Each structure stands twice: as structure tokens, then as C-alpha cells.
Amino acid sequence: MRVGFVNTSGRQNEKPFRIDPLGALYLLTILERDFGDRLELDYTDLRGVAEDSAIYHVPERDVYLHYITTPEIAEIQRNVARIRRSYPKALHLAGGPHANIFPEESLKTFDAICIGEGEKILPQMIRDILDKKLQKTYRETGAINLDEYPYPLRKYLPKSAIVDTGMLTRKHEALLGTSLLVSRGCPFNCHFCSNQYKGPTRVRAPRLITEEIEYLKREYGVQALLFKDDQAIHVNKELSRSVLEAIGKTGMLWRGQSRANGIHPDSVRLAKESGCVEIAVAIESVSPKALKIMNKNIDLAKAKDYFKVLRQNDIEIKLLLILGLPGEPKDIAQQTIDFIEETQPSNVSLSILCPIPGSAIWNDPAKFGMKIDTSVPFEKYMFAFGRFDGEEKAPHFFEYEKVTPFGEGMSMDEIVANHEKVQAYLRDRKINF
Numbered sequence: 046m047r048v049g050f051v052n053t054s055g056r057q058n059e060k061p062f063r064i065d066p067l068g069a070l071y072l073l074t075i076l077e078r079d080f081g082d083r084l085e086l087d088y089t090d091l092r093g094v095a096e097d098s099a100i101y102h103v104p105e106r107d108v109y110l111h112y113i114t115t116p117e118i119a120e121i122q123r124n125v126a127r128i129r130r131s132y133p134k135a136l137h138l139a140g141g142p143h144a145n146i147f148p149e150e151s152l153k154t155f156d157a158i159c160i161g162e163g164e165k166i167l168p169q170m171i172r173d174i175l176d177k178k179l180q181k182t183y184r185e186t187g188a189i190n191l192d193e194y195p196y197p198l199r200k201y202l203p204k205s206a207i208v209d210t211g212m213l214t215r216k217h218e219a220l221l222g223t224s225l226l227v228s229r230g231c232p233f234n235c236h237f238c239s240n241q242y243k244g245p246t247r248v249r250a251p252r253l254i255t256e257e258i259e260y261l262k263r264e265y266g267v268q269a270l271l272f273k274d275d276q277a278i279h280v281n282k283e284l285s286r287s288v289l290e291a292i293g294k295t296g297m298l299w300r301g302q303s304r305a306n307g308i309h310p311d312s313v314r315l316a317k318e319s320g321c322v323e324i325a326v327a328i329e330s331v332s333p334k335a336l337k338i339m340n341k342n343i344d345l346a347k348a349k350d351y352f353k354v355l356r357q358n359d360i361e362i363k364l365l366l367i368l369g370l371p372g373e374p375k376d377i378a379q380q381t382i383d384f385i386e387e388t389q390p391s392n393v394s395l396s397i398l399c400p401i402p403g404s405a406i407w408n409d410p411a412k413f414g415m416k417i418d419t420s421v422p423f424e425k426y427m428f429a430f431g432r433f434d435g436e437e438k439a440p441h442f443f444e445y446e447k448v449t450p451f452g453e454g455m456s457m458d459e460i461v462a463n464h465e466k467v468q469a470y471l472r473d474r475k476i477n478f
């Protein structure tokens with residue numbers, strides 16, 4: 046049986062090839078392990094392909110697999126319709142965040158969907174297809190043990206798309222790098238976040254982390270790593286030590302993310318020793334009130350102390366910020382600029398709030414004094430505007446009521462103006478990401 050994963054153009058991203066389809070690679074690797082020669086597996090990489098030409102790149106398969114996210118769902122639906130016209134007998138299976146959030150709607154496009162993690166479910170779906178008893182909905186209710194599954198093989202991607210330069214900070218721009226993910230789960234519950242893995246963080250065994258990195262070095266000459274995990278330096282000191290030692294053994298340079306509060310200085314030192322050159326810290330807002338309303342659970346004074354420790358260890362800081370949160374003061378733009386001046390990050394990624402399906406604000410906007418404009422298609426759900434081009438304008442996703450539970454609501458025009466002001470400041474200083 047021929048089984049092919051198909052992705053999207055990735056056109057919402059400035060550089061679609063920076064988006065490594067890790068979910069798809071994990072799943073193809075498991076199918077290869079479980080079925081061997083009984084399946085002919087491949088990956089059709091549509092990144093950078095104009096949508097109306099996409100079908101010419103899709104070979105005929107018996108089963109197509111799709112990783113579905115909300116901003117990409119419309120493009121995926123159009124691709125599935127085109128594939129069905131050309132290859133009407135093929136089955137289409139889907140999983141990913143959008144399938145978890147909108148299972149019924151997803152079943153209008155796909156023959157079967159997976160809700161939750163796919164490591165056990167996808168092989169079951171394939172067995173059911175072989176036995177001619179495919180069901181509509183499959184559900185993983187537990188949390189899989191990450192150590193029972195192999196690291197994702199990159200061989201399914203075109204070789205030219207596996208490594209790239211510019212993965213790390215400007216100083217290390219020339220190094221060949223790629224991204225990886227060694228954990229799942231976040232114990233926090235920020236109200237703007239649509240993380241599907243709420244709960245304790247599961248981290249792959251240190252031995253497996255080292256194994257994956259050694260594979261990337263050996264097969265693809267990788268010198269630099271970008272960890273996509275919610276946390277690369279963990280708050281739990283022991284956990285952090287075991288992960289960082291596993292990375293350190295490989296002699297890589299890397300960047301990743303961490304919480305703004307609660308990281309032990311010893312963990313930062315160890316991160317540096319293990320090759321860390323940059324940490325992205327999602328403080329999200331410089332307004333304590335907005336942080337509280339969003340349940341972000343961080344203290345800005347402690348975040349500043351953490352930045353000092355990072356700087357003492359010669360680790361560059363990337364700040365992740367959102368504007369347009371409920372409860373922001375009128376002068377949030379200036380306060381944000383002042384915070385950046387004070388903390389001197391080397392890079393800032395500035396987003397505008399987007400009430401993404403799966404998040405608490407999308408589920409109950411009224412609680413936050415918001416009205417979501419449901420006429421804005423999900424395809425327009427982007428977060429960062431005007432990074433590279435000052436002319437790029439943010440669509441109006443939502444509006445605040447004049448009076449919200451947190452005081453006077455800011456108008457969307459004010460929010461966009463704030464965003465443009467800070468973005469222009471970042472562009473001038475070449476610290477926009």
C-alpha cells in the first residue's frame with residue numbers, strides 16, 4: 046500500500062523551509078518501523094509551491110496523511126479536493142491541533158481523523174485500512190511514553206531541505222542547522238495559548254536525545270540546533286541537568302526557549318557549557334495586569350534577574366512579546382520600548398494577539414471583554430506583522446467592548462498603532478525577528 050504525507054505551501058511564513066514538519070516525520074518513522082516493506086512511504090513537500098500548481102507535485106497514493114493546523118486548514122481542504130478529483134479512490138487521514146479542536150468539521154474533509162497523539166493510533170488506522178474496517182474517529186486518551194518511539198528520520202524530506210544556515214544568532218549564521226523536539230507538554234495554562242498538551246512535561250530519555258543529535262551530525266553534518274520545545278532549560282534543576290548534559294556531549298551550538306521565572310543559575314551555566322548561544326523568553330507583555338489576566342504567571346522583576354544571569358553567561362536573549370492583550374495600559378507601546386531599552390535583548394519577536402481556536406480566549410471571548418470577528422478566515426490568522434515590511438497591515442481579528450471586565454477596552458486601531466510603533470522601533474534597530 047502506498048502511503049504519502051502531504052504538507053502545505055507554508056506561505057504564511059517568510060521562509061517556509063524553516064518549518065521542519067516534525068510531526069509528520071515522527072509518524073512516517075513509526076510506520077516504517079511497524080510495517081517495513083508492507084508500506085511504500087513518502088512525503089510530498091509542497092513548501093514554496095504555488096497553490097494552483099500543488100496538484101502537479103502530488104503523486105498518486107492509496108492513502109494520504111495530513112497534519113492539520115487552524116491557519117492552514119483552508120489550504121489543506123482545497124488541496125484534498127484537488128487530490129480527490131485526480132485520485133478519487135484514495136483515502137485521506139488527518140490529525141494535528143485542528144483535528145483535536147474541530148473533530149466534526151474535520152470529518153467533512155477527511156475519511157478518518159485522529160484526536161490526540163498519533164504514535165499508536167496511526168498504525169492502528171493503517172491496520173484497519175488493510176483489514177477494510179477503517180473507522181471515522183480514533184482517539185488517544187492517554188499520554189504516550191516518548192521513549193518507546195524512535196526519533197524522526199529526516200530522510201523523507203528532500204535532502205536540500207534538511208539543513209540550512211542562519212538557524213542560530215547572527216554570530217553563528219554560517220553554521221548548518223536544523224530543528225528538533227525532545228519533549229511534549231506544558232504544565233501552565235495561558236489563556237491565549239492553544240497548546241494541545243496541557244499537563245506535565247514529558248522529556249525523552251537523555252540517551253535518546255544524544256542519539257538523535259549524533260544521527261543529525263553523522264548523516265547531515267548538522268552543527269547547530271534549534272530546539273522547538275516549550276522549554277529547553279527546565280525549571281526543575283535535575284531534569285534540566287540531564288537534558289543539558291545529553292546535549293553537551295554532542296558538541297553542538299544551540300538555541301531554544303525557557304520560562305522567564307524559576308530557572309536556577311546553575312542550569313544557565315550548564316546550558317552555556319552545553320553549547321547554548323540564545324534563549325527565547327516569552328514574557329509576552331510588560332504589563333503585569335495583562336499577564337495576570339492571561340494567567341501567564343510570571344514576575345517581571347524576576348524575569349529581569351534571569352536576563353542578567355543569561356547575559357553573565359554570554360547567552361543572547363530573544364524576547365517574545367504580544368500586544369493587544371486585555372488589561373494593557375494606554376501607553377503599552379512606550380512601556381514596551383522602555384523595557385526593551387532596559388533589558389537589551391538581541392532579538393524581539395512581536396506579535397499581535399490572535400484569538401486562536403483551542404485557546405481560552407477563543408472559547409470564551411466575552412470573559413475577556415472581546416468580540417471575535419468570525420468573518421475573518423482562519424487563513425488570515427497570523428501573529429507577527431510588519432516585521433520585514435512596514436507596509437504589511439494586521440487584519441482586525443477581534444474587538445474589545447468599550448467597557449471590559451478589566452476597564453476601558455482599547456480599540457483595534459489603537460492596538461494596531463501600538464504594534465506598528467514598536468515594530469518600527471525594532472526594525473530601526475535591526476532587532477526585529
Ligand code: B12
Pocket residue numbers: 052053057058063064065066067068069071072110111112113114115116117138139140141142143146158159161162163164166167170226229230231238239240241242273274275401402403427
Ligand atoms: C513544535 C511546533 C511547531 C514546529 C513543528 C510543527 C510540527 N508539524 O510538528 C514548527 C515551528 C515547524 C511549527 C509550525 C507551525 N505551527 Co506550531 N507548534 C509547535 C508546538 C510548540 C509543538 C507541536 C509538537 O509537539 N509537534 C510534534 C508532533 C510530534 O506532535 P503534534 O504536532 O502534536 O502531532 C501529534 C498529533 O496531533 C498527531 N497527528 C498529527 N498529525 C497527524 C496526522 C495523522 C494522519 C494522524 C493519524 C495523526 C497526526 O500525531 C502527532 C504525534 O503524536 C505547538 C505548541 C504545543 N506545545 O503543542 C505549536 C502549535 C501546534 N503550532 C501552531 C501553529 C499555528 C503553527 C503554524 C501554522 C504557525 C504558522 N503560522 O506558520 C505552523 C504550521 C506548520 C506545520 N504545518 O506544521 C499552533 C496550532 C494551533 C491550531 N489551533 O492549529 C500551536 C498549538 C501553537 C499555538 N499557537 O498555540 N510548529
Ligand code: SF4
Pocket residue numbers: 231232233234235238239240275327
Ligand atoms: S504559552 Fe507557553 S507557558 Fe503558556 S500554556 Fe502555552 S506553552 Fe505553556
